[in-house]
Amino acid sequence: MISNFLSPELGHFTLALACCLAGAQFILPLLGNQKNDFHLMNLAAPLAWGHFFSLMIAFVCLIIAALNDDFSVQNILQNSATDKPLLYKITGIWGNHEGSILLWSFILSFFGILFSSFSHRLSFSLRTKIIAILGGCATGFEIFCLITSNPFLRIWPAPMEGQGMNPLLQDPGLAFHPPILYTGYVGFSVPFAFAVAGLMEKNIDSAWGCWLRPWVILAWIFLTAGITIGSWWSYYVLGWGGYWFWDPVENAALIPWLTGTALLHSTLIVEKREALKTWTVFLSIITFSLALCGTFLVRSGILNSVHAFASDPTRGIFILVLLIIICGGALVLFAWQAPLLPFTALFAPFSREGSIILNNILFCSLATIIFVGTLYPSVLQMINGQTISVGKPFFDKTFVPPALITIFFMAFAPWLAFKKTSLKKLIQPLSFMGIITLVIIIISFIYLHRFLPALATGLAFWVIMGALTDFSSKLSLFKTSFKNNFHRMKNLSLSFYATYIAHIGVAVILLGIIGMAYSQQKIVEVPIGTTLHLAGYEWTLEAVQNHKGPNYLATEAILKINYHHKTICWMFPARHFFPRQQQVITNVAIHTNLIADLYAVLGDSKNINDTSPTYILKLHYNPLAPWIWIGGFIMILGGFLTLIDLYNHKIIKQNSKQNMEQPL
């Protein structure tokens, strides 16, 4: 009954309604602001809620159409089938272009209500402007969704069966990857709106920075999680053990992540010192623009990418126009208003402010390298017709050295005090750390035989030591009593820990990457019962079984893993054959002890009808591989702790304010 009511037509209608509401959310509050009409300005939040609810209905309608296998809806027809598992019927909604744009708009509207619920103490006009600008961005995307990529279009006559979904996408990791990644992208719309609204107000102060920070951190957390999950997905799905390919789609996520990380640091300076204001505004605009630009490039067909969406130049033109309106409009405002923002705070070059400027330069350079590298082949071909490729080897050469330099500074930059730091104080602990690092580099060179991995190992420990040094000096460790140490530890702010936890996360990722460079692998063709030796483990192919999955036929190998003649685990690498798409997907088996991964892939089989069939097995031993993703989640933990800290601070501030206001 309800599912009859929630038809694709209702979805189509609510999408159009949402578009109108978003338009109203954009125009009315700004008009109210112009005319000083409080009633109009007050409409911002209710309109944002209306916008959110109507998009939610649209989204639910699409999910219901997918669950009902309504193949008269073109989008469902092209991406679903009756035998597709339930989970993928739901998550398949955002596995294609149309659905993903709907999801994108939905998340954008969600950020609208999230912001309006958590910003009551922000100045009224700034708040309404921000909601309005979020509405403006959403309008553009919803018009785009309605005109060129409508997921609710019907076709007639409706076929009995759908065309099914790319088997590669039928994976739990990828099911939740897009929403998280999009939340990251779209999350940067709030800082963008803050920047534009701040420029319109001509007033950017520490309160602006203070309110901006949690939103930047929130978006950053999701983008980090999205990239981490994406990298993990390619590690275990693509079946060749790589985790980062410098593919344009990956770069499109990494570029806003890099500028977003720069923004994360520079907002701190705006909040604490009211410096770097113009730059922070610029970064906020650019980060969101780059996130949009990534979407545009991926969907326009300009770039060569593995994960190509059905690319379409018409859609490309539409997103391009949208991009130019949003990003160009903000930059016009920036060029006009930013020079009016006054410089305020002064600081010495050797200070926290100075270190964050260096951080921003380095992060923006890294982003530039990737941006230019990704676009260079297309631009060059456009200019003089030359065709070149820019891929992994190029990025490994150009990106890694500056990234290592950035990590070098990361260790001690947070030590620096605001305004001015005396270098003398730094020299002693730094030289102490430097000596230990040198020793680590030499020892690891003996073990690793290569210079750069040894250097990188040293750097990872350098970062960890940087955190420990500051921690012990904050605690006055070994200088006062143990009780005093403990007391000091309790008084340290959560954000102190958060900073170093995030930085240690980077060190852990670095160690993981180094470990992966020393992976061992073996490719063999063996009959059942063979025992293979790799990295001290004994891998025995015990049996191979066939069974039937919901929409595939599986061939599964059973591997027994022994270590020193003791069975430690069983692994089940498999191949899934999807008859509808006539496609074989390898299902990698991974056994991890958090220090190393055992990674097994089942390849082709030969002489299957013979008495002794043979199977191709690819076995990998990937030392420290899980650390790449563990490190990512440590960084995210750092982000969360900062968010909690900011939230607590706001509550404390609020309480103290109330206490002060109360008559004694």
Added chain:
Amino acid sequence: MNSLTRRRLLWGLPLGITVLAGGGFAKMLSSLRKGKFDPHKIDLPNLNKTIPNFTLEAVSSPYKNFNSSILKQQTKPVLINFFASWCLPCISEMPILKQLASQLSIWGIAYKDKINMIDLFLKHHGNPYQFLGQDNQGNIGIDWGISGIPENFLIIPGGIIRWHYAKPLDYTAISSLLSLVR
């Protein structure tokens, strides 16, 4: 110019870059639509150069085999067509090739194929080829720089590659090809 205007111009720099980039993207998209710009295109270094030396394996008796020296001795332009019986776009290309065969001699190279399959394919779809050889291992294809099937090369007298088309032939490709032949 006062300092404010100067600063505004300076801060307008990102805007300028964005507009420039936007214009560039728009141009890319429009030429993508017109088919002038293709990110997958590979320009071959052997264009306008002499063909590589090769000897092909014979298919079977009714089809005449050829090699690089025969091709170099030709006094008229020749279209070299790489094809395979297992390739679907090759089937769609066949009618065009047969029409073209009246105006231009077409020589075929069967890429990684089997003799009986080639025979069946040509019996079923017609034979536009004057000469036919096969590249069993795909090594000759690599020497020519092909990246997919079908691919077409125009060889002018002296054995020089004059024109290359890496997609199934269509009528626009044919017209540019024929203008070169004349």
Added chain:
Amino acid sequence: MRLISFVFLLLISFFSIAAYGLNSPNELLPNAQQEKRAEQIGAQLRCLVCQNESIEDSNAELAKDLRKVVRQHIQAGESDKQIIQWMVDRYGNFIRLSPPFNFTTALLWLMPFLAFIIGCLSAFTTFRKMQKEPLPLNENEKKRLEKLMKES
């Protein structure tokens, strides 16, 4: 100069993870050292039919053929440079995942330095300006100043 090229060689060798597109042990060279070299060369060459993968990573038929060619040339005793040049002679620079440094790619290769230098320079000039001259007052501030002056 030799030091720089040494560092670059180290960089190249660092993140090159070995082959995974290989799907049969028959493809491997018996000599482990030669096989490693083949994998390193293959990682530098682009699979032409795929989008952005190296021939070592790709399962495409042509990539497989090219892998075989690389291995044959290694066994014939050719140097890495010769093998890559052999590929470039046939497919142009498109096949190199890391383009050669020349006039048209100079901007690409110099970008890391350029971006960093431009960043530092602009930070430096802004910093100098900030220390030297406080900005002229804007309209609001002027009005406020006048008001304050009058009041006093």
